[in-house]
Amino acid sequence: MNVIEADSVSLDDETGAERFDRIYCELRDRICLLTYPPGTVLSETKLAKEFGISRTPIRRVFHRLEFMGLVQIKNGVGTMVTDIDLKTFKQIYDLRKRLAEMMGELSPVEITSEHIETIDGLIERAQALADHKGAFDELARIANDLQRLLSDLTGNAPLREMIELMYYRVARIWYTFLPQFGWDKAHSGQLNELGEIRAAMVDSDIRSVGHYRSIDLQRMLTQLGRLLVEP
Amino acid sequence: MNVIEADSVSLDDETGAERFDRIYCELRDRICLLTYPPGTVLSETKLAKEFGISRTPIRRVFHRLEFMGLVQIKNGVGTMVTDIDLKTFKQIYDLRKRLAEMMGELSPVEITSEHIETIDGLIERAQALADHKGAFDELARIANDLQRLLSDLTGNAPLREMIELMYYRVARIWYTFLPQFGWDKAHSGQLNELGEIRAAMVDSDIRSVGHYRSIDLQRMLTQLGRLLVEP
DNA sequence: TAAAATCAACCTGTATACAGGCTGCGCAAT
DNA sequence: ATTGCGCAGCCTGTATACAGGTTGATTTTA
Numbered sequence: 217m218n219v220i221e222a223d224s225v226s227l228d229d230e231t232g233a234e235r236f237d238r239i240y241c242e243l244r245d246r247i248c249l250l251t252y253p254p255g256t257v258l259s260e261t262k263l264a265k266e267f268g269i270s271r272t273p274i275r276r277v278f279h280r281l282e283f284m285g286l287v288q289i290k291n292g293v294g295t296m297v298t299d300i301d302l303k304t305f306k307q308i309y310d311l312r313k314r315l316a317e318m319m320g321e322l323s324p325v326e327i328t329s330e331h332i333e334t335i336d337g338l339i340e341r342a343q344a345l346a347d348h349k350g351a352f353d354e355l356a357r358i359a360n361d362l363q364r365l366l367s368d369l370t371g372n373a374p375l376r377e378m379i380e381l382m383y384y385r386v387a388r389i390w391y392t393f394l395p396q397f398g399w400d401k402a403h404s405g406q407l408n409e410l411g412e413i414r415a416a417m418v419d420s421d422i423r424s425v426g427h428y429r430s431i432d433l434q435r436m437l438t439q440l441g442r443l444l445v446e447p
Numbered sequence: 448m449n450v451i452e453a454d455s456v457s458l459d460d461e462t463g464a465e466r467f468d469r470i471y472c473e474l475r476d477r478i479c480l481l482t483y484p485p486g487t488v489l490s491e492t493k494l495a496k497e498f499g500i501s502r503t504p505i506r507r508v509f510h511r512l513e514f515m516g517l518v519q520i521k522n523g524v525g526t527m528v529t530d531i532d533l534k535t536f537k538q539i540y541d542l543r544k545r546l547a548e549m550m551g552e553l554s555p556v557e558i559t560s561e562h563i564e565t566i567d568g569l570i571e572r573a574q575a576l577a578d579h580k581g582a583f584d585e586l587a588r589i590a591n592d593l594q595r596l597l598s599d600l601t602g603n604a605p606l607r608e609m610i611e612l613m614y615y616r617v618a619r620i621w622y623t624f625l626p627q628f629g630w631d632k633a634h635s636g637q638l639n640e641l642g643e644i645r646a647a648m649v650d651s652d653i654r655s656v657g658h659y660r661s662i663d664l665q666r667m668l669t670q671l672g673r674l675l676v677e678p
Numbered sequence: 679t680a681a682a683a684t685c686a687a688c689c690t691g692t693a694t695a696c697a698g699g700c701t702g703c704g705c706a707a708t
Numbered sequence: 709a710t711t712g713c714g715c716a717g718c719c720t721g722t723a724t725a726c727a728g729g730t731t732g733a734t735t736t737t738a
Contacts, residue, residue, distance in 0.1 A: 232522065232698095232720090232721060232722085233522075257689090259688090259689075259690095260689085260690070261688095261689085269722080269723085270722060270723040270724070271690090271722095271723080271724085272721075272722050272723065272724090273721080273722070275690085275691090276510060276721095278690095279507060279510060279511070280510070280514065283511065283514055289690070290689085290690080290729095290730085291463065291464075291689080291690050291691065291728080291729055291730080292688085292689055292690060292691090292728075292729030292730040292731085293688095293689060293690080293729080293730060293731080294688085294689055294690075294730095295689090295690080304604065304605075307553070307554060307603045307604060307605055307606075308605050310553050310554075310603065311549075311553065311603060311605050311606050311609075314545075314549055314553070318542075318545055322538070322541050322542060322545070323538060323541070372538045372541065372542060373535065373538060374535075374538055374539050374542050374613060374616070375538075375542050378542075378609050378612075382605060385605070463690090463691060463692085463728095488719090490718090490719075491719085491720070492718095492719085500692080500693085501692060501693040501694070502692095502693080502694085502720090503691075503692055503693065503694090504691080504692070504693095506720085506721095507691095509720095520720070521699095521700085521719085521720080522698085522699055522700080522719080522720050522721065523698075523699030523700035523701085523718085523719055523720060523721090524699085524700060524701080524718095524719060524720080525700095525718085525719055525720075526719090526720080
């Protein structure tokens with residue numbers, strides 16, 4: 217009971233902007249983690265009821281998600297989670313590779329011990345998955361958190377916004393392909409990237425951080441291409 | 448009277464989405480062409496009256512403009528046209544230089560005779576300004592149209608979106624500085640860029656188009672730096 | 679039976695009343 | 709004269725009724 221009370225009190229305290237962010241992040245994550253897979257129809261009314269508010273603020277969130285490219289709003293039909301064709305997927309990955317390289321070149325920030333601790337935490341979480349074959353959802357969450365860490369290391373604010381935008385636009389598609397790679401490959405691949413990036417971070421070499429990130433995006437594309445050709 | 452009738456008929460025919468785009472572009476251009484200079488407070492109610500609609504669709508436009516970084520919405524205060532500090536301005540220009548280079552490298556499109564005709568039209572308009580000292584607004588409109596042409600030449604759709612986003616985010620600031628450069632420098636500079644880009648286009652060399660664009664953005668930064676140091 | 683019209687049930691879009699936040703003016707107390 | 713309070717008038721935020729669009733099942737008709 218106390219927990220519930222404390223929870224509702226903290227919810228009452230939040231401003232309109234904070235609530236907007238909370239609901240926006242919640243829905244974004246549901247889309248990116250495939251709680252709402254591509255094609256899902258979202259209803260303003262139902263979500264308004266779920267969050268205990270009216271349609272108006274939900275509509276605002278929907279329009280932002282549409283701007284991010286995560287949903288498509290159709291009058292009279294509904295708001296649907298978008299899918300991405302392979303051509304666009306590759307275009308975004310090509311772009312992300314370049315943006316990753318730029319991360320270390322445009323106004324880089326100083327790497328602190330906090331950053332190192334954060335990535336150490338991610339590595340620990342990834343290593344802990346060795347005995348949990350098939351925990352793709354935790355793998356995706358770690359990828360989310362790694363992206364957040366890399367955002368912190370991107371000093372050029374507009375560049376950071378774009379990198380995030382492109383990340384969230386394809387995250388769910390990447391997540392869709394993940395199981396097809398097989399658990400071992402996906403798991404070891406993530407551990408590998410985390411290790412490379414950590415090494416670059418302890419050297420305070422943001423340029424290398426971006427470089428490894430770029431390489432890993434290319435690796436993803438290559439593996440995907442192999443997957444699409446062979447079977 | 449007939450004109451008014453025809454006008455109102457065409458307005459009645461447009462869908463909600465078309466009206467949204469029309470009003471969005473209208474307000475965006477008013478901001479970029481300094482009809483609403485930075486700091487201007489926009490009122491939902493007044494604009495709703497001006498366009499003959501209710502606050503709701505205007506709010507949608509406002510939220511999009513906020514996402515584009517052109518306005519800031521403050522509860523209880525109003526919706527204000529944003530200003531940009533010099534640090535952010537430089538960050539965006541650094542980013543735009545890189546994006547311009549990428550334009551020719553990521554999935555370039557084929558240059559058609561239509562594209563050539565378009566830039567020839569722009570060059571004509573710019574040359575026609577030789578006898579109109581101080582027509583900075585037409586200079587800005589030509590720059591807008593050039594940006595639109597370059598968008599057409601950008602095959603990578605997400606990259607195109609980003610280039611446009613960053614263009615509109617700083618366009619009004621660039622326009623603010625323009626008169627300080629002096630008419631002759633601003634005018635000849637634009638003619639120069641148009642000529643360079645046209646030459647690259649007739650060679651079907653999009654890579655060079657992007658390169659010249661990048662160079663011109665750097666030139667702008669250099670001139671601005673000189674302006675900020677000397678006086 | 680097959681095709682066409684109908685309509686009910688859902689969706690988003692719009693208008694509007696009301697709630698809540700911010701600012702600055704004016705008045706009162708010190 | 710100055711400081712503080714209160715409130716009017718503006719703003720955006722929210723809830724909600726209604727308008728308009730879309731779809732698909734159902735009924736009607738040839």
